Amino acid sequence: MNLNDVNRGIVPHKKRKRIGRGPGSGHGKTAGRGHKGARSRSGWKAKLGFEGGQIPLIRRIPKRGFNNKRFATQVAAINVGVLDQEFSPGEEVTPEVLRSRGLLKGAFQELKILGDGEVSKNLRISAHRFSRQAREKIEKAGGQVVILPGHATVAQDSKTDAKH
Numbered sequence: 786m787n788l789n790d791v792n793r794g795i796v797p798h799k800k801r802k803r804i805g806r807g808p809g810s811g812h813g814k815t816a817g818r819g820h821k822g823a824r825s826r827s828g829w830k831a832k833l834g835f836e837g838g839q840i841p842l843i844r845r846i847p848k849r850g851f852n853n854k855r856f857a858t859q860v861a862a863i864n865v866g867v868l869d870q871e872f873s874p875g876e877e878v879t880p881e882v883l884r885s886r887g888l889l890k891g892a893f894q895e896l897k898i899l900g901d902g903e904v905s906k907n908l909r910i911s912a913h914r915f916s917r918q919a920r921e922k923i924e925k926a927g928g929q930v931v932i933l934p935g936h937a938t939v940a941q942d943s944k945t946d947a948k949h
Contacts, residue, residue: 859892860895861896863888863898864898866902868904872906895912898914900921907927908926908929910930910931913933915930915932
């Protein structure tokens with residue numbers, strides 16, 4: 786092999802294949818579609834997942850159980866150690882304040898305070914959930930725990946609408 790053989794045949798702007806342009810082109814008459822059958826006809830389109838008559842992958846793989854991902858509550862979590870670093874004594878901590886300071890990102894429905902780290906300041910912390918350890922640490926430091934009401938799901942809303 787020579788060095789000039791390495792890039793031979795590699796063309797940066799390759800011309801498109803012009804099909805159906807007569808027998809001299811090499812792609813005339815049936816235009817590369819072969820003779821007869823659905824694929825040779827105009828307007829033919831394979832269904833999504835069609836594998837030529839073979840059992841498609843979506844039907845080959847086992848499907849068992851239930852996945853709650855679509856319906857699960859999205860919970861954002863933050864540790865008490867982070868809150869101790871970011872807030873001064875006596876401040877109020879709410880989900881809105883955490884988001885405005887850039888400590889919580891993305892979409893969530895509930896906020897949970899976790900117990901990793903130490904708390905040395907008395908903070909008034911409002912959240913939907915608290916771990917046992919986090920609650921103990923906050924109260925031990927002289928802080929206050931405020932439990933926010935949970936988010937309303939679509940199913941609950943439709944039931945309450947039906948009653949009224």
